[in-house]
Amino acid sequence: MAFKHVNAIVVGAGAGGGVVAKELSTAGLSVVLFERGGWVGFDQHGHDELISQRTTALGNAFGPDDERYRRVIAAGPGKWRVVLPSEGGYGNNAACVGSGTVSYGAMAWRFMEQDFKMRSTYGAPEGSTLEDWPLTYAELEPCYEKAEYEIGVAGDMSANPFSPPRRRPYPMPPFPLNREGRLLAPAAKRLGLHPFPIPMLRNSVPYGGRNACIACRYCVGFACEINAKCGTHNTVIPTALATGHCELRTDSVVSEVVVDERGRARGVKYFDANDRAQVQTADLVVVAGAATETPRLLLNSKSKLFPTGAGNRHDWVGRNLQGHAYAGAWGLFEQETYDDIGAGATIAISDFNHGNPGLRGGAMLANEFIRLPYLFSNRRPPGAPTWGKAHKDYQRQFYRRSIGVQGPVQEMPVFAARVEVDPEVKDHWGIPVSRLSGQRHPHDLEIAQFTSAKAEQWLKEAGAIKTWRNVPGRGVSGGQHQAGTCRMGNDPRASVTNKYGQVHDIDNLFIADGSLHVTNGGFNPALTILALGYWIGDYITRTWKGGGFR
Amino acid sequence: MLRLFDMANPLPTTGPRTTNNLRLTRRTAVKLAAVTVAGAGLGAGASSLLTRLGPATPPPYRFFTATEAALVIDLCEQIIPRDDVAGATDAGVVHYLDRQLASRLKRHQRVYREGLRAFAEACVIVQQQAFAGLPVEKKITFMRQVETGRLPGAAWSGAAPAAFFRLLVDHTMQGFYGSPRHGGNRDYVSYKILGLDYPQVIGRNRHQRT
Numbered sequence: 001m002a003f004k005h006v007n008a009i010v011v012g013a014g015a016g017g018g019v020v021a022k023e024l025s026t027a028g029l030s031v032v033l034f035e036r037g038g039w040v041g042f043d044q045h046g047h048d049e050l051i052s053q054r055t056t057a058l059g060n061a062f063g064p065d066d067e068r069y070r071r072v073i074a075a076g077p078g079k080w081r082v083v084l085p086s087e088g089g090y091g092n093n094a095a096c097v098g099s100g101t102v103s104y105g106a107m108a109w110r111f112m113e114q115d116f117k118m119r120s121t122y123g124a125p126e127g128s129t130l131e132d133w134p135l136t137y138a139e140l141e142p143c144y145e146k147a148e149y150e151i152g153v154a155g156d157m158s159a160n161p162f163s164p165p166r167r168r169p170y171p172m173p174p175f176p177l178n179r180e181g182r183l184l185a186p187a188a189k190r191l192g193l194h195p196f197p198i199p200m201l202r203n204s205v206p207y208g209g210r211n212a213c214i215a216c217r218y219c220v221g222f223a224c225e226i227n228a229k230c231g232t233h234n235t236v237i238p239t240a241l242a243t244g245h246c247e248l249r250t251d252s253v254v255s256e257v258v259v260d261e262r263g264r265a266r267g268v269k270y271f272d273a274n275d276r277a278q279v280q281t282a283d284l285v286v287v288a289g290a291a292t293e294t295p296r297l298l299l300n301s302k303s304k305l306f307p308t309g310a311g312n313r314h315d316w317v318g319r320n321l322q323g324h325a326y327a328g329a330w331g332l333f334e335q336e337t338y339d340d341i342g343a344g345a346t347i348a349i350s351d352f353n354h355g356n357p358g359l360r361g362g363a364m365l366a367n368e369f370i371r372l373p374y375l376f377s378n379r380r381p382p383g384a385p386t387w388g389k390a391h392k393d394y395q396r397q398f399y400r401r402s403i404g405v406q407g408p409v410q411e412m413p414v415f416a417a418r419v420e421v422d423p424e425v426k427d428h429w430g431i432p433v434s435r436l437s438g439q440r441h442p443h444d445l446e447i448a449q450f451t452s453a454k455a456e457q458w459l460k461e462a463g464a465i466k467t468w469r470n471v472p473g474r475g476v477s478g479g480q481h482q483a484g485t486c487r488m489g490n491d492p493r494a495s496v497t498n499k500y501g502q503v504h505d506i507d508n509l510f511i512a513d514g515s516l517h518v519t520n521g522g523f524n525p526a527l528t529i530l531a532l533g534y535w536i537g538d539y540i541t542r543t544w545k546g547g548g549f550r
Numbered sequence: 551m552l553r554l555f556d557m558a559n560p561l562p563t564t565g566p567r568t569t570n571n572l573r574l575t576r577r578t579a580v581k582l583a584a585v586t587v588a589g590a591g592l593g594a595g596a597s598s599l600l601t602r603l604g605p606a607t608p609p610p611y612r613f614f615t616a617t618e619a620a621l622v623i624d625l626c627e628q629i630i631p632r633d634d635v636a637g638a639t640d641a642g643v644v645h646y647l648d649r650q651l652a653s654r655l656k657r658h659q660r661v662y663r664e665g666l667r668a669f670a671e672a673c674v675i676v677q678q679q680a681f682a683g684l685p686v687e688k689k690i691t692f693m694r695q696v697e698t699g700r701l702p703g704a705a706w707s708g709a710a711p712a713a714f715f716r717l718l719v720d721h722t723m724q725g726f727y728g729s730p731r732h733g734g735n736r737d738y739v740s741y742k743i744l745g746l747d748y749p750q751v752i753g754r755n756r757h758q759r760t
Contacts, residue, residue: 050728057724058654058732084657216750340746373727373740387629387719388690395727396635399744 002279006030006247008540009268009282011254011297014099015529016513016536017288018232019147022239023537024286025246029544032280033240034270037063037095038250039233040102042223049372052221053094053103053480056086057374061222062103063095068428071292074437074476082425091323091436091478093290097250098233100290100480101526105220105345105369106201106229108153109523110144110531112164113137114354115361115410118519122360125443128412129320130360133518134490134499135535137164143531143538151530152207152230155199162194162350172204175213179339180367180403181347187462188349198348198366201230201526208235219343220369232530252278255431257285257509259303259310265509271429284508284544286501286536291321291482291515295419296434298486298496309421311486311496311503318419322484322520323477325440327448328365328406329456330379331464338400344370352407352454353522360443363407363451363522365458373399381468403462405455406470408481409448410522412441417476419485439474448472481525486515500539501532512536612652613659618666619644622718624682625669628689629722636739638726646725646734658717665714669696672705 006029010021013035021033045051045061052061059066066084073089075081083089094100114121116133124130145168147153154172157163174197177185181197188195202219203212213228227234240246251273258266258279267281287294295318299309311317348366356362371379376399377391385391417438425433452469459467489495492504501516503509514520514529521528611619626638626647638644651659673681677692684692695701697719699712725734735741738748 046729048729048731050724050732057720057728058650217746218750340750373744373746374724377723377727387722389631389633392630392633392637396743 003032003281005267005281005283006032007283007544007546008032008286009034009280009284010286010288010512011257011268012036012099012288012290012293012513013097013232013237013248013250014094014288014290014513015101015232015526016533017286018098018101018235018237018240019530019533020286020288020510020512020537020540021246022236023534023541025240025243027541028245029541031240031246032282033237033246033248034252034254034268034280035095035097035248035250036253037099038097040096040098040223042225045222047218047222047225049221049374052372053100054221055372055375056092059086060092060094062099064092069095070425070427070433072422072425072433072435074435080422080435089436091292091476091482093292093480093482096233097237097248098231101201101231102223102229102233103221104201104229104231104480104526105343105524106231106526107345107366107524108148108155108199108201108527109364109521109525110164110166111137111521111523111528112162112350112353115519115521115523116140118361118410121354125360125412125441127414128441128443129415129494130412131487131489131494131518134488134495140528140531140535141166143534144527146534147527147530151201151232151235152203152210153199153201153527154204156197157199159196160194160350162353170199172207175200175202175204175346177346178341178344180337180344183333183337183462184347184367184403184405184458187458188347191458191461193349193351193458195347195349198345200343202343203228203230210234215341215343217340217342217344217370218372220345253429253431254289254297255300255429257287257297257301257310259301259306259506259509261304263303263305263506265310265506275429283546284510284540286510286512286540288511288513288533290513291485291517292419292434292436292478294511294513294515295485296421296432299419299421300432306505310506310509313505314493316487316494316496318485319415319417320413320484320487321417321419321436321438321476321478321482322411322413322517323479323481324363324408324520324522324524325411325444325448325472325477326406327363327409327452327455327469327471328368328404329452329459329467329469330381330402330404331456331459331462331467332398333401333403333463334465335463336400337403338370340370342370344368349458352451353410356447356450359447359450360412361410361522362447363409365405365407365451365455368404368406371402371404376402379404381466403459403464405458407451407455408520408522408524409444409451411444411477411520413484413487413519414438414441436476436478438476440472440477442474445471445474481514481520483514483517483520483525486511487518488516489518501536502539510536510540611648613648613662614644614651618662619648621666621670621681622647624689625693625718626722626725628686628693629719630726635743638722640736641726641734641739642736643722643725643734646728646732647721649733650721655721661709661714661717664708665711665718668706668708668711669714671707672696672701672711675705676701
């Protein structure tokens with residue numbers, strides 16, 4: 001039995017897809033929102049650290065599962081290795097309604113004005129495809145605001161002189177500093193820095209018909225016990241469903257965007273919850289599967305006009321895979337720094353995002369979320385015992401006496417860091433899987449060295465009795481902050497979509513996720529992905545005229 | 551080594567303490583003594599945090615043989631030893647490992663099966679004695695040899711010793727510090743050691759927001 005033809009298909013019910021589905025359905029378009037996972041809430045995994053988003057020792061709490069999914073990663077020159085979703089190299093985000101917004105730490109950053117024009121600000125280093133975005137901060141600003149108000153953000157940027165301009169304050173007051181924050185704030189000021197409370201997609205007061213946060217210790221990595229964390233699963237997706245125009249089809253794995261002989265998207269092929277092959281047709285298709293799965297789907301969507309995949313005429317689909325080169329420092333203290341008040345990350349500085357001598361960009365620095373006991377068992381300075389009585393003593397002495405300051409270094413895009421489709425390995429449904437390869441740009445590590453030194457200096461000023469720095473290696477990035485693989489741009493030969501996420505050459509195929517990011521900012525990217533959802537949704541509803549575009 | 555890690559007397563943790571002044575029952579003590587290696591120095595007055603771990607009958611093993619389980623218990627106890635508070639044996643880490651190797655961590659079965667056999671054999675070759683009979687210091691010395699892979703060429707056969715050891719250490723940490731629902735960390739004993747209440751006391755009684 002054929003499904004009823006609809007106006008729009010949205011593939012992926014995460015940050016970008018959830019927002020687009022809501023924008024289209026509230027504008028009156030009929031929408032089918034596809035999600036390969038299902039609803040995952042607090043009841044499934046509770047406060048179980050071993051199945052959480054940060055610790056996947058016993059599996060991915062928010063999907064995908066180890067039984068049906070695979071990826072392939074580079075394991076040396078010409079060598080490949082199959083990885084499971086719960087293994088580190090997989091670069092997982094999530095597979096559930098709401099995707100990463102269910103379990104994230106929920107930092108709500110706007111990128112800065114310079115983040116949208118990295119190339120014209122700094123020039124591209126050799127070996128990087130660093131470029132400006134085709135849209136400016138000023139253009140995206142109203143969408144940031146809409147995301148902050150519709151999803152819900154608590155914050156106050158008045159103490160941050162580097163904050164980009166904004167028309168309205170945040171809809172909720174900021175969270176108070178915890179004990180770590182109260183130690184770090186005066187120390188930052190003594191160093192001439194400008195600390196401020198981290199903006200959070202989490203209710204500091206009742207908002208949107210949901211509870212205020214109760215400050216439990218299990219925030220990042222878990223679904224919220226009382227629904228105080230704001231994601232698409234408890235805001236825009238319910239709104240979309242309430243319109244009556246949007247059907248959410250969970251446990252449905254889209255395998256291909258069907259592109260006809262005239263080069264137009266006709267719909268998608270997918271496997272339903274019972275593994276049956278199905279087809280859904282639509283006037284337009286929006287792909288929002290995040291920066292690893294979106295390029296995989298496009299590359300698997302071969303047609304007469306696009307034999308190497310939809311939107312891939314110039315071999316840009318899957319290129320420039322980015323995440324963040326997380327760098328920072330840890331410090332041990334004599335006094336207790338732990339107050340058991342979650343989420344734990346409360347204070348940040350933006351002093352080192354830009355204007356660092358000799359460096360292209362930088363990173364925001366913030367204190368870390370609460371480290372749960374198993375995770376902390378791995379947080380040790382170089383050379384410290386990893387087992388035995390000394391390890392246990394350290395755990396007992398410093399669990400409540402340590403602070404981490406970390407930040408997401410903005411990466412230089414690298415053309416060879418990429419997502420491809422593996423020629424042999426297939427998943428449970430027989431769909432060719434993603435294959436990840438490439439390296440970070442060496443300049444990322446120079447920036448990481450710089451920002452980690454600043455983090456260490458901050459911890460010392462706050463009274464740390466011992467500090468050490470952590471800087472990542474050159475292994476290919478991605479993971480929860482994955483971005484960049486279907487970049488937007490004005491030049492169709494050097495990008496995949498235009499500034500509205502509309503795929504060059506296929507005007508009824510859109511992308512609405514982090515894949516579009518030309519660069520990924522020195523910040524957690526969730527709010528920018530949400531804002532892009534509004535930006536793209538707005539463009540579609542303004543220009544779509546029943547079957548075609550104005 | 552850093553002075554920081556050389557602590558005869560770790561600072562006490564503050565925060566909620568719910569397990570002080572609990573009795574060590576005779577039955578528990580006997581059971582604990584039975585699985586504690588010679589020379590570990592279990593005193594009758596051992597500790598408050600040991601004692602609440604009730605005398606539940608351990609379930610039969612799903613993956614380990616009895617011989618393997620005994621060696622695993624011995625190894626885990628060196629990785630997280632009992633001192634004035636509970637160690638890996640008390641927390642039931644072996645049951646975490648056993649349950650997971652029979653289910654979610656099935657893919658590591660071979661590494662364990664081969665690793666444990668190779669470990670036991672290598673110990674006899676290198677130390678001229680079974681692991682269980684060694685004094686604690688020698689156990690630790692031999693474990694360090696395995697950890698760093700510094701063993702005489704023919705002593706170890708099978709999966710790489712260092713990789714096996716890393717896995718065992720990581721799984722032991724999971725079993726001790728992770729959620730009790732998976733078989734280890736009995737009664738949230740490691741949370742109590744760190745001064746973390748469970749379930750967490752939350753809400754306005756604890757956290758007054760202005």
